[in-house]
Amino acid sequence: MLTKINRVWAIVVLIAATMGMTSCLKNNVDTTPQRPTFWLNVANLSTYSGTMDLYDNGKKITNSGISGFFTEVIGGYSGPHEMKVTPLGKDSVLATASSQLDSLHYYTYMIYGGNPVKAALVESNLTNYSPTSINLRFYNLSSSVGPVDVYMGSKKVFENVVYADGYFRPDFTTFTDITEGNVITVKKAGTTEVVATNNSLKISSLQTGGVYTAYVTGNAGSTGNDKPSTNIIYGAY
Incomplete structure (x- = not known):
């Protein structure tokens, strides 16, 4: 009797499992775990006068190239990444930077300098993030203007900031x-x-709760397209 009951239950379980599988197939439910992704702000803050192609791990990810002031957020799968820029349509490398990118942080691929062009993958460390404050950092990307003081309106927010070449603070004030x-x-x-x-x-304007990166770039004494300039971009998005 027990054997017969077990057989009946086995048939019931099999039918239920089959119906469940059929339902999943009909609804085309994808049970594959999602791969973690990262978010990266590509920012051309350089004085390079030409147009550049952008590559991620050897794959070109720009259609018409990058030229002039440029900033755009892109995403991709977490893992090791080598980002590089080349002159449009050419193989010679202008600048490259590599890092392990993950879904726990925001990043900026910052292209700076001009002759030569340089690049850095900069993390946004939000450990001290405040939703009731303006979260701001500043980079001096000019090798010729010397140390600088930085003002928002009439308020001094950073002082004696020297040229950042190779090291970029990840945190915010x-x-x-x-x-x-x-x-x-x-x-x-x-x-x-x-x-x-x-x-x-x-x-447009700094907002409470926002996360921003300010910078100065350009060549001291120039009055052309590579003259010193300053702007602010998003540090988290």
Whole structure:
């Protein structure tokens, strides 16, 4: 009797399992685990006058190339990544940077300099992030302007910032007292001499809870396209 009951239950379980599998197939349910992805802001902050192709692990990911001031967020699968830029349509490498990218952080692939072009993969460390503050960092990307002081409106937010070549702080400083978030001015450190100023920012204006990267780039003394300039981009998106 027990054997007969077991057989009946086995048939019931088999029918239920078959119906479940059929239902899944009909609904085309994909049970494959999702691969972790990263988010990366590609930012051309260089003074390079030509157009560049962008590659990720050897695969070109630009159609018409990058030229001039450029910033765009892209995503991809987590893991080791080598990002590089080349002159449009050519194989020679202008700059490259490699890092392990994961879904736990935001990153910026920053292209800077001009002769030569350089690049860095910079992490956004949000350990000190404050939703009730403006989260801001600043990079001096000019090898010729010297140390600088940085102002948002009339408020000095960073002072004596030297040329960042190879090391970029991943963290942010929090501010609750910036009242003019739409104008950035960079001055020679300890002076009133203006290196660059901008009241038409890429991000329009700093907002409470936002995460931003400010910078100065360009060549001191130039009045051409490579003259010193400053702007602000997003540090997390």
